[in-house]
Amino acid sequence: AQSVTQLGSHVSVSEGALVLLRCNYSSSVPPYLFWYVQYPNQGLQLLLKYTTGATLVKGINGFEAEFKKSETSFHLTKPSAHMSDAAEYFCAVREGDSSYKLIFGSGTRLLVRP
Amino acid sequence: EADIYQTPRYLVIGTGKKITLECSQTMGHDKMYWYQQDPGMELHLIHYSYGVNSTEKGDLSSESTVSRIRTEHFPLTLESARPSHTSQYLCASSEGLAPDTQYFGPGTRLTVL
Numbered sequence: 001a002q003s004v005t006q007l008g009s010h011v012s013v014s015e016g017a018l019v020l021l022r023c024n025y026s027s028s029v030p031p032y033l034f035w036y037v038q039y040p041n042q043g044l045q046l047l048l049k050y051t052t053g054a055t056l057v058k059g060i061n062g063f064e065a066e067f068k069k070s071e072t073s074f075h076l077t078k079p080s081a082h083m084s085d086a087a088e089y090f091c092a093v094r095e096g097d098s099s100y101k102l103i104f105g106s107g108t109r110l111l112v113r114p
Numbered sequence: 115e116a117d118i119y120q121t122p123r124y125l126v127i128g129t130g131k132k133i134t135l136e137c138s139q140t141m142g143h144d145k146m147y148w149y150q151q152d153p154g155m156e157l158h159l160i161h162y163s164y165g166v167n168s169t170e171k172g173d174l175s176s177e178s179t180v181s182r183i184r185t186e187h188f189p190l191t192l193e194s195a196r197p198s199h200t201s202q203y204l205c206a207s208s209e210g211l212a213p214d215t216q217y218f219g220p221g222t223r224l225t226v227l
Contacts, residue, residue, distance in 0.1 A: 009154075032213035043120075043204055043218035044157075051213045090156070094213060100145065100164075101173075102216055106156045 002027045004093050006105035014113045019078040021108050023065075023091035026072060032094040033074045034102070035065055039087045047089075050074060061085070086112045117141055120205050120219040127195055128227050135190045135222045137205035146188040147216065149204040150174060157204065163188055195226045 007022040025031060032051055036044040048059025055067040065076045074091060091105040118139040127133060139146065144165045149157040149172075159172030163182040177199070178192050188207075192199055202223050206216040 034213075034215070036218075041123075041221070041223065043118075043220045044206075046215060046217065049213060049215060088154075100162065100214070101159065104156045107154070109154070 002031065002093050002101075002103050004091050004103055004105035006089075006091050006108050008108055009106065010109045010111065012111040012113060013081045015083055016080050019063075019076070019081045019085065019110065021076040021089050021091075021110065023074045023076065023105060024072055025074060025091070025093045027093055033065075033067060034092040034094070035059065035063070035074075035076050036090045036092065037061075037087050038090065038107075044090060047076070081110075081112045083112050083114065086110055118205060118207055118217055118219040120203075120222050122222060123220060124223050124225075126225045126227065129194075129196055131195050131226075133192050133195055133224070135203055135205075135224070137188045137190070137219060138186050139188075139207040139217075139219075140186060141207060141209070141217070142185065143207035143217075144185065144210050145208045145214070146182070147206040147208070148172070148178075148180060148188070148190050149206065150176065151202045151204055151221075153202070161190065195224075197226045200224060200226050 003026045005024045034049045035047040048057045050067045058064045063078045121136045146163045148161040151157045158174035160176040161180040163169045204221045205219040208214045208216045
């Protein structure tokens with residue numbers, strides 16, 4: 001069965017510092033992988049997604065993620081944090097075309113210090 | 115940019131009331147979903163629909179019901195609200211083609227007193 005683990009329920013960085021949010025998944029077939037961001041009292045906004053092909057995926061707001069099959073990881077990074085990046089981030093996996101389900105991790109709250 | 119709308123955004127009601135949370139999308143997506151999300155927690159799928167007149171229960175047991183009479187509309191109803199129903203409810207729709215990306219509405223935050 002597929003699952004998603006996000007390491008660290010809270011991550012705190014200084015403004016301008018590197019952002020690294022970790023996501024590991026388990027899937028018996030090649031997965032589709034997603035990162036969503038949720039601002040307070042909002043729905044989820046798609047940041048980026050991995051389907052097939054290039055393993056380094058670029059998204060909105062300067063974020064990118066790299067699919068590493070050998071490590072079953074899909075970590076989210078941003079070179080320089082902005083105050084506006086403070087939000088909750090969710091990693092999700094969909095197990096190929098055979099499943100309608102999107103399985104979410106428990107989320108990581110990113111705090112950005114001035 | 116996805117066009118999916120939810121009303122109301124916030125709702126505070128008393129126990130025993132019947133409520134309907136509205137969700138509409140203008141993208142012509144066949145698939146729609148309802149998730150429940152408690153503060154600081156992950157999302158749990160409670161209902162989904164593959165198209166008109168198709169509804170299924172999700173992974174998390176819910177006392178709510180849904181209907182899908184029109185492609186663009188997927189309302190969720192609670193016949194008798196209880197404090198345990200207090201939560202955020204998120205509606206989503208997806209394009210149906212791989213990877214079937216889901217797009218979310220802004221959510222309805224429900225408080226039952």
